[in-house]
Amino acid sequence: MIEVQELTKRYGSTLAVDALSFDLRPGTVTGFLGANGSGKSTTMRLVLGLDSPDAGRVRIDGHRFRDLRWPLREVGSLLEARAFHPGRSARSHLAALAASNAIPPRRVDEVIDLVGLTSAASRRAGKFSLGMAQRLGIAAALLGDPRVLLLDEPVNGLDPAGIHWIRDLLTSLAAQGRVVFVSSHLISEMALVAERLIVIGQGRLLADTSVAEMSAGAPSLEAAFLAMTEPSAEYRAAGLAPGGREMAAWPPATTRRDGSR
Amino acid sequence: MTALAARMPAGRYGFRHVARMEWIKLRSLRSTWWTLVLSAVGAVAIGVAVGLNTTNGTEDVTNNALAGILPALLLSGVLGALLMTSEYSSGMIRSTLAASPRRPLLLAAKAAVFGAAALAFGEAASFIAFFAGGAALRHGIAAPALSQPGVLRAVVLGGTGFCLLGLIGLGLGAIIRHSAAAIAVYVGCLFVLPTFIGNLVHQVGVYLPIIIVGNSLTTTQPAACRPGAADCTPFLSAWAGLGVLALYAAVALAAGGWLFARRDA
Numbered sequence: 001m002i003e004v005q006e007l008t009k010r011y012g013s014t015l016a017v018d019a020l021s022f023d024l025r026p027g028t029v030t031g032f033l034g035a036n037g038s039g040k041s042t043t044m045r046l047v048l049g050l051d052s053p054d055a056g057r058v059r060i061d062g063h064r065f066r067d068l069r070w071p072l073r074e075v076g077s078l079l080e081a082r083a084f085h086p087g088r089s090a091r092s093h094l095a096a097l098a099a100s101n102a103i104p105p106r107r108v109d110e111v112i113d114l115v116g117l118t119s120a121a122s123r124r125a126g127k128f129s130l131g132m133a134q135r136l137g138i139a140a141a142l143l144g145d146p147r148v149l150l151l152d153e154p155v156n157g158l159d160p161a162g163i164h165w166i167r168d169l170l171t172s173l174a175a176q177g178r179v180v181f182v183s184s185h186l187i188s189e190m191a192l193v194a195e196r197l198i199v200i201g202q203g204r205l206l207a208d209t210s211v212a213e214m215s216a217g218a219p220s221l222e223a224a225f226l227a228m229t230e231p232s233a234e235y236r237a238a239g240l241a242p243g244g245r246e247m248a249a250w251p252p253a254t255t256r257r258d259g260s261r
Numbered sequence: 262m263t264a265l266a267a268r269m270p271a272g273r274y275g276f277r278h279v280a281r282m283e284w285i286k287l288r289s290l291r292s293t294w295w296t297l298v299l300s301a302v303g304a305v306a307i308g309v310a311v312g313l314n315t316t317n318g319t320e321d322v323t324n325n326a327l328a329g330i331l332p333a334l335l336l337s338g339v340l341g342a343l344l345m346t347s348e349y350s351s352g353m354i355r356s357t358l359a360a361s362p363r364r365p366l367l368l369a370a371k372a373a374v375f376g377a378a379a380l381a382f383g384e385a386a387s388f389i390a391f392f393a394g395g396a397a398l399r400h401g402i403a404a405p406a407l408s409q410p411g412v413l414r415a416v417v418l419g420g421t422g423f424c425l426l427g428l429i430g431l432g433l434g435a436i437i438r439h440s441a442a443a444i445a446v447y448v449g450c451l452f453v454l455p456t457f458i459g460n461l462v463h464q465v466g467v468y469l470p471i472i473i474v475g476n477s478l479t480t481t482q483p484a485a486c487r488p489g490a491a492d493c494t495p496f497l498s499a500w501a502g503l504g505v506l507a508l509y510a511a512v513a514l515a516a517g518g519w520l521f522a523r524r525d526a
Contacts, residue, residue, distance in 0.1 A: 045525075048355075048359060048362075049358070050355060050358060050525065050526045051525035051526070052525065065362055066362040066363060069269070069272070069273040069274070070269060070270070070274055071359060071360060071361065072359065072360050073269055074269075075359070077355075077359050080352060080355070082352045083351075083352045083353060083354075083355040084353055085286070085290065085347060085348075085353045087290045087291065087292055088289050088290055089289065092285060092286075092289035093356070095285055095289075096282045096286045096289065097282065097356060099281040099282045099285055100274060100278050100279050100281070100282035100360040100361050101278065101360060102270060102274065102278055140356055140359075
């Protein structure tokens, strides 16, 4: 289990994450939703110890990330797609990571086959398309067969077959009793894989809910998300009520296709 | 859940594991090998050229044969710096730290692996340059032998200079984190600055890394002050020079490690 407690991170004058608290439990896919710049990636970076918080803490089964005994065997992560040296082959990249956590070398070929990079594994990864780079990142996340998976926008750049594949993969990983935490701005994708949702805006928690609960009362999950996050979007003028949990204004006044009101 | 937990081996990842990762990372980049081979070949070629053009047998011919070590230091330091800065420019740092979040341990493993590889190449380059440079001597000048006083020491320390300058580069890379800036600082401080300082203030000049390698480490006998010369600071002895260089490398790595552990990656 992962506990995020009162996490706060400031970059200069920007408050990227603001007293954010939530728990992640095994056995379900938890979706992490938020507009661009809402603090999703920063939160992921703080959980993984890449950045250190100004306040608050993150515990993974009671430990700080940097105190984990075998980090790759406990937490698998994918942040931005390209987290490898372009001159190295996919196989060498994974072999190096495997060595750091005493993961048997045969596991490298297993994950290469699993993500469908078998024929490209010996090529320089710098030549990979975005989709292939994404698959390599997912392979690295799965390398240690970890109990916790943190994936930032894993669907990015994948083709329809790839999207279908990762959807099944995420659900089966959760079904095996793992913590699966997935951020995405593709709401429709979230509606298909996630059971639970954590929604943030401007670094603050807007909702910690289930997909069913959130879509109730709105025509779609997307509509519910927009209604929830719009008041906190950065470009909106100040003075609007923060939080924006209210759905009373639904449906909003829109112009019909024929132009009449 | 228990099935998942059961696969975890006892103990904890440590230096051995991280060093293995860094070794695989180092050897799996073709650019590493090209740079190391190029610097060794360059050092040998310059040794041969200097050997061919040595006309005075009373000079320190060992030092002449090892003249190619100095330009090779350029590549060794740049390679060391890139080892760290390319982690940031490529995004590899995220994968590296996900595998080994203990940052001082990581930098120590990087330094050990790269230091050992640079030492091996440096020694090979130094010995080959020594023998090739000696073989290229003309004008009836006898090739120096390793058994002569100070010769073996000069050749061995030439190789260590290659390693220590590489580690200084690695430390600078950890401090500066940007490839172009780190390389500029390395080349500027080690190669450009000495041409000004070395000529202006000899007292400071003898402590410059490049002067130490050229005039303390790779000489059989550091050049002494001319009798009666006013205001002359002698070059460091070979061992003192080695100590000062090792100190520079240790300071660069300690500062780099300290910042690495504290800054956001």
